[in-house]
Every structure is written in structure tokens, then in C-alpha cells.
Amino acid sequence: MSANLQEGMEKAGGDEVPSGGVRPALEYPWHCRLTDINHKILILQNDHLIASPPNSNASEVVFDIYPNRGIMGNVIFIGFNGRVLSCVESGGGPPQLKAVPGNIKEMYNEVNEFRSSTFFRKPGGKETYSLESAAFPGWFISTSPEPNKPVGLSRQGATEITEFYMARI
Template sequence: MALAQRFCPWRIKDADQKALYLRGDQLLVGDPNVDNCCAEKICILPNRGLDRTKVPIFLGIQGGSRCLACVETGEGPILQLEDVNIEDLYKGGEQATRFTFFQRSSGSAFKLEAAAWPGWFLCGPAEPQQPVQLVKESEPLARTEFYFEQSR
């Protein structure tokens, strides 16, 4: 069994228990029962090249063949999915930091901070069927807490 396959049993949900799902090239948050979607299985592998006390992780979808990356736009970072294998990142691929998130515990939930952009966090949208994005920690009403649930 491939390394990524062993680490893909996760679903990520926001504080309202809405799951991350893929539509086109974007990760959205929604209710699979209402939005006619299927919660995405997420692969999680550690970034062994960064400080392990900060719990650096890679997030992959589609069996680990695509990974969430943080890309600079000139107005701050944005999220995008890139066709890069999570196992290559795990083995020490180039530019791995922009694919890395620090997993911070917040009670039973987690916040995911972009390693390449300290103070920027993965954020679920307030409106349904909108993409997940990055926001500054200071953003009021930011929906930055997520729950990891093992999928069956």
C-alpha cells in the first residue's frame, strides 16, 4: 500500500460540521446532503524538514496526487490546489514550505497556519458553496477552526 493511501482516512469539517469537498479546482465547504457533493478524503503527512514541535503537515486530496498550496499574489497569499504528489513533498520535494500548514490545537478543533506566511490561517467561508481561503489571524469573525474526522 502506498504511503499516501495509509494517510488518507481524514475528512475535515468546519465549526458547523460542514465538510471540505472538491468542485472543479477549488475546495469548498458545504453539507454533502444539501449541496449534492461528497466530502473529500484528505491525506495528511508531516513535513519532516520543519520544526516538529509546530506540527507541520501537508494536505493532499485525490489520493495525495494534488496538494493545497499557498501562493503569493502581491496582495497576500491565496490557496490553490496543485498537481504535486504528497509523497514527493514528504520525501523532501522542492518548495515544500508553501505546501505546509502548522496544525495548532484549539481544544478539540485545529487551526491550520500557512508555514510560508505566519499569521495567515485556513478559513472556511461564511457563505455556502464558497472556497476555503487564507485570512489573517486578526480578521474578525474568521472561521479558522476545523475538526479532523477519520473516514470509513
């Protein structure tokens, strides 16, 4: 994550909740790009998030990020274009990552847990983070090592990539 996004999250109480139990309010989300450690960008294609090489002709998704004020810890909501990233059950299989209609500003203002749309932001490498589902502990936002595959959820240690750079715009 870029230093300025980290600094902004710390100023807004991104890592700790004040003694009153509620983080200070933000007027606007942080806008950022997410790229995996192989530098694939995230694009929207046919209503699915896809991890694509940076030289593709598609437009990179710019994400809106708010801290989740309803859960203690380093937790965030991730949204874009009137959608919210959410983790859902998949009929007995592993959980799935979906971009569902929603407004993260309203979720942020409501000060509720919203576990299915909440991600723990965990330090990875020097400048990278893993994004763990609050609803499905042990499952992380991930990309395939191969280009042009859907973004999903996986466990760490599998072949999928679970570390991302977060660059504030």
C-alpha cells in the same frame, strides 16, 4: 481532531522530531475529513475547494495527510486526488490557497521544508485545530461563514472560520 488521528500523529512523531532530526517513516498517509466548526464539509467544485453544508449532494473530499519531516514542530502536508494544498502569493494582495498538482508522498519522502505546502497544526478548541501556513505566518486555512464559498486563507480574528475538526477515516 479525532483521538485516533491525534494518536497516529503522535506515534509518527507528529509533534516532535527525534534527536536524529528526522521523523520515522510512514508507509501510508492518514486519511481524514476536514469540517469547519460550523460543520461545513469541503467539496471539490470546478477545481476549487468549497465549504458546503453537509446535506449537499456533493461528495466530501477525503484528504491525505503526512507530517513534514523537514521542519520541526507539529507540521503537515495536506493533499487529495494528486493535488497538494499550497499557499501562493497573489500579485501584491493577500496570499491564496491553491490545490496544485503534486504528490505529498514524494514530498514527505524527500525530507525538505516545502514551506508553501506546509501547515502548522495548532490546537484550537477542545477538538479543533487551526492550520497556519508555514510560508505566510499568521495566515490560516479558512472558510466563509456563508455556505458554498471557496476555502481560502485569512488571518485569525476576521469573519472567516479558521478552526477545523479533523476526523480520521
